[in-house]
Amino acid sequence: MAASLVLERTPFLGAERVPLVDCSGRVLAEEIVASAPLPAFPSSAVDGYAVRAADAGKALRVIGESAAGRPFGRSVEPGTAIRILTGGVLPEGADCVVMVEDIQLRGEVVTVPGGLKPGQNFHAPGADLKAGEPVLAAGVQLGAAEIGLAAALGLAELPVGRRPRVALMSTGDELVEVGKEPGRGQIPDSNRWALLAALREAGADVRLLGIGPDEPDALRRLVVDALAGADVLVTSGGVSVGTHDLVKPLLESIGDVHVGRVKLKPGKPFTFATLPERKLAFGLPGFPVSSLVTFEVFVRPALRKMQGHAQLQRPTLPVRLGYDARATADRTEYQRVTLRREGPELVAISTGSQSSSRLMSLAGAHALVRIPPGDQGIEAGAVVEAMILALP
Numbered sequence: 001m002a003a004s005l006v007l008e009r010t011p012f013l014g015a016e017r018v019p020l021v022d023c024s025g026r027v028l029a030e031e032i033v034a035s036a037p038l039p040a041f042p043s044s045a046v047d048g049y050a051v052r053a054a055d056a057g058k059a060l061r062v063i064g065e066s067a068a069g070r071p072f073g074r075s076v077e078p079g080t081a082i083r084i085l086t087g088g089v090l091p092e093g094a095d096c097v098v099m100v101e102d103i104q105l106r107g108e109v110v111t112v113p114g115g116l117k118p119g120q121n122f123h124a125p126g127a128d129l130k131a132g133e134p135v136l137a138a139g140v141q142l143g144a145a146e147i148g149l150a151a152a153l154g155l156a157e158l159p160v161g162r163r164p165r166v167a168l169m170s171t172g173d174e175l176v177e178v179g180k181e182p183g184r185g186q187i188p189d190s191n192r193w194a195l196l197a198a199l200r201e202a203g204a205d206v207r208l209l210g211i212g213p214d215e216p217d218a219l220r221r222l223v224v225d226a227l228a229g230a231d232v233l234v235t236s237g238g239v240s241v242g243t244h245d246l247v248k249p250l251l252e253s254i255g256d257v258h259v260g261r262v263k264l265k266p267g268k269p270f271t272f273a274t275l276p277e278r279k280l281a282f283g284l285p286g287f288p289v290s291s292l293v294t295f296e297v298f299v300r301p302a303l304r305k306m307q308g309h310a311q312l313q314r315p316t317l318p319v320r321l322g323y324d325a326r327a328t329a330d331r332t333e334y335q336r337v338t339l340r341r342e343g344p345e346l347v348a349i350s351t352g353s354q355s356s357s358r359l360m361s362l363a364g365a366h367a368l369v370r371i372p373p374g375d376q377g378i379e380a381g382a383v384v385e386a387m388i389l390a391l392p
């Protein structure tokens with residue numbers, strides 16, 4: 001299958017150490033193990049009094065205070081208590097904390113309730129994480145909680161997969177810059193912006209090449225120059241079989257084309273090539289939906305592999321088809337659907353006309369439903385695995 005062929009030829013780009021300030025969304029390259037317990041010291045969970053559980057029900061002399069970051073130097077002896085604030089170090093001798101709401105205070109004497117239990121109201125060292133415990137696995141994407149954990153363990157920078165540098169080019173003499181008035185027969189270069197967003201969401205560092213010319217030598221110069229500073233070339237348009245379709249011959253002349261057409265709808269002309277120095281080229285079809293669907297199926301997993309992601313594919317969920325899905329005889333079809341909750345189930349509703357030019361079929365779609373080729377199709381009511389883009 002073309003998708004696995006692409007992944008087999010996709011390299012991991014290696015790791016680099018990055019300060020936490022730039023780690024959001026990056027992919028961890030090595031496992032992180034706790035080097036010390038968390039919390040490192042017994043830490044009060046509440047504002048109250050640190051006491052010995054054995055002194056339950058007694059009136060105790062308050063001998064000092066342990067605030068967060070300001071530990072008290074002495075220990076709690078029988079008949080004494082120490083005022084403690086949330087995050088303060090539990091002093092030696094104390095084995096529990098009584099909440100301020102549960103005591104009576106007269107001057108410097110605190111009366112604590114009966115029935116105190118050792119361990120009450122403080123976090124013991126290692127309660128959250130024990131030293132040596134695995135914290136984050138290699139291949140996870142770093143979000144808020146993961147970065148917070150690394151910071152709590154005192155790690156100022158993390159080893160993460162290098163981001164793929166992608167050169168993005170649109171082709172087609174009919175294209176004009178977005179914002180310029182199109183002349184007769186011209187259209188705005190919308191794929192550039194759609195693919196830029198998709199590439200960035202997938203972690204790529206994108207360089208925009210603009211609109212490539214439908215002229216072989218000029219196109220070749222532009223691509224060869226851009227590849228000097230890129231790991232991946234992504235183009236849209238120019239991979240069909242028309243006389244102005246110059247991308248495929250160009251890729252054949254500078255690398256090896258492994259895929260020149262796929263049994264996919266939309267996206268038949270999808271092209272994949274390997275280039276010198278382990279670089280990759282993806283020639284996406286020009287039709288807007290085709291370019292984004294082939295991006296989902298082929299490019300996104302490859303960009304994730306380059307960064308060392310453990311999870312290359314979108315998650316899937318079983319959904320009940322809410323419409324009769326007709327199949328295409330010789331091609332797998334990725335139909336765009338919205339999802340609706342019906343009790344415990346998700347029901348898939350077609351986004352309407354699935355024309356490859358109709359971006360409205362993808363805007364707001366929650367999932368792609370894969371319909372295998374054939375003359376059968378899948379009837380409404382059947383349960384299929386859907387590739388989830390966003391949940392409703």
Ligand code: AMP
Nearest residue numbers: 170172189190191237238240285286287
């Ligand atoms: P092509 O793959 O070059 O034959 O293009 C197929 C269709 O997609 C044509 O109708 C093109 O006008 C359209 N198309 C190609 N490139 C773009 C683009 N960058 N933005 C929007 N539509 C495009």
Ligand code: MG
Nearest residue numbers: 171172237238
């Ligand atoms: Mg074209």
